Amino acid sequence: MARIDIDGGDLVVTIEGMDKLWALKSRLSIPLTNVRGATIDPGAVKEPKGIRAPGAHLPGVIVAGTFHREGERVFWDVRDPAKAIVIELADERYARLIIQVDDPRAAVELIEGARHGA
Amino acid sequence: MTDRSRIVYGEDMGRPRGFDEAEVVRAAAALFADRVYDGVSVDDLVGHLGVHRNSLYKTFGSKRGLYLAALRRHLDDDVRPLAEAVAAADGPAAAADLVAGAGLDLLLLAAVERAPADPEVAALVGEALDVLDQALGAVLPAPDAAATGAFTSALLGLRIRARATDSTTEPGSAALARRFDIR
Numbered sequence: 001m002a003r004i005d006i007d008g009g010d011l012v013v014t015i016e017g018m019d020k021l022w023a024l025k026s027r028l029s030i031p032l033t034n035v036r037g038a039t040i041d042p043g044a045v046k047e048p049k050g051i052r053a054p055g056a057h058l059p060g061v062i063v064a065g066t067f068h069r070e071g072e073r074v075f076w077d078v079r080d081p082a083k084a085i086v087i088e089l090a091d092e093r094y095a096r097l098i099i100q101v102d103d104p105r106a107a108v109e110l111i112e113g114a115r116h117g118a
Numbered sequence: 119m120t121d122r123s124r125i126v127y128g129e130d131m132g133r134p135r136g137f138d139e140a141e142v143v144r145a146a147a148a149l150f151a152d153r154v155y156d157g158v159s160v161d162d163l164v165g166h167l168g169v170h171r172n173s174l175y176k177t178f179g180s181k182r183g184l185y186l187a188a189l190r191r192h193l194d195d196d197v198r199p200l201a202e203a204v205a206a207a208d209g210p211a212a213a214a215d216l217v218a219g220a221g222l223d224l225l226l227l228a229a230v231e232r233a234p235a236d237p238e239v240a241a242l243v244g245e246a247l248d249v250l251d252q253a254l255g256a257v258l259p260a261p262d263a264a265a266t267g268a269f270t271s272a273l274l275g276l277r278i279r280a281r282a283t284d285s286t287t288e289p290g291s292a293a294l295a296r297r298f299d300i301r
């Protein structure tokens with residue numbers, strides 16, 4: 001599970017609970033100008049994820065950590081696909097973040113709204 | 119849409135192209151014209167548009183980015199040509215027929231559903247309504263801003279009613295045109 005905050009001009013993603021052990025990362029801070037959008041996407045988890053390094057991937061239980069596919073680096077932290085959102089980035093270490101949040105609709109509105117105001 | 123969002127959603131982002139972007143936006147516009155925004159999932163988009171999920175995100179940034187591109191395309195490819203035909207129409211009755219009979223479902227859905235919640239959608243809808251107001255103003259004998267706005271609104275209302283009841287807009291649009299054809 002991840003928490004989403006807007007801190008000044010940055011999007012801050014905080015990985016909470018035990019997931020931070022699997023994801024090997026507890027906090028990502030990204031300038032809003034490098035955030036291209038956010039989308040509610042329960043179907044994202046069905047896609048091929050590529051090669052994991054590093055992190056944990058127990059199919060059907062948890063996808064967490066960094067995955068490489070088609071030359072892209074994608075950060076995952078999802079247990080419950082129904083609560084997954086996709087955050088597309090530009091000029092960042094990760095091409096996109098696919099993370100589980102408590103309230104996907106609120107998270108996406110927060111991010112899209114902050115982008116618009118940035 | 120602002121210049122900034124044109125860059126974010128437009129042509130400037132580097133990305134591989136394995137598909138016809140204009141075609142994808144057109145197909146997305148058709149999907150969004152048929153269902154509410156929340157009723158179109160990313161799975162629906164991937165399935166109907168024949169584009170990989172990753173390409174979709176890479177090209178448009180988000181579902182909202184694709185929606186805004188689709189609405190912009192609707193404005194440029196459907197609303198503006200309609201407005202040109204309306205402005206050149208032979209009087210209010212002919213103009214009213216054109217507007218009442220046009221495929222404006224995406225604009226109408228956007229106006230009702232997304233515009234109140236999304237400032238960028240509201241700006242695009244406002245732009246489309248302005249374009250229609252100007253075109254209808256050009257065919258009214260004594261146009262004023264309030265009257266042309268009311269004419270546009272009434273015609274769009276007819277369109278909504280016809281869609282909801284699967285009926286024709288014709289007697290209504292003729293009656294409206296007579297009403298506004300005041301010299």
